[in-house]
Amino acid sequence: MARAGLTAERLVQTGAELADEKGFDQVTVSALARRFDVKVASLYWHLDSSDGLRKRIALLALEEMADRAASALAGRAGKDALTALANVYRDYAREHPGRYAAAQYRLDPQTATASAGVRHAEYTRAILRGYDLTEPDQTHAVRMLGSFFRGYVDTEAGGGFDHSSPDSQQTWERLLEALDALLRNWTTITR
Secondary structure, rough: OHHHHHHHHHHHHHHHHHHHHOOOOOOOHHHHHHHOOOOOOHHHOOOOOOHHHHHHHHHHHHHHHHHHHHHHHHHOOOOHHHHHHHHHHHHHHHHHHHHHOOOOOOOOOOHHHHHOOHHHHHHHHHHHHOOOOOOOOOHHHHHHHHHHHHHHHHHHHOOOOOOOOOHHHHHHHHHHHHHHHHHHHHHHHHO
């Protein structure tokens, strides 16, 4: 029988906290059982596997970031919206490194289509419509922005900018200015 007080939601939330503390790759049903001081078998009332746990943490992280993005983007357009969205990803990664890593977890197509990941793409496309980008340029720009956000955030989190000046905040701001300029001039630069 399931232990009183343990629910799938509580386990996923605690798994997300564990990911932030120890790293997403350290999140397993066994680690969660140790956290609650219960037998692993008792958690299988709520979770099907460590993979299932990781998938649910990924979905939680995508949802949390999408909610933050919705709030940050309200009433913004152009460079202001671009900067707000970029800062959502960077700030979330700093505050929740394990959950941010979880958001990169590869989901099967059906789960991905039903996830908040779709909202992330919609927000990015809404920003790009403000730059008058149409297909296929819009898809190219979505991929470029996603690659930039993730690449910069991952490099910064790994200490890649710690050894030199100026500080990474100055670089971040300059690169966002450059991205804005690129998006405003996309058709002349890419043709």
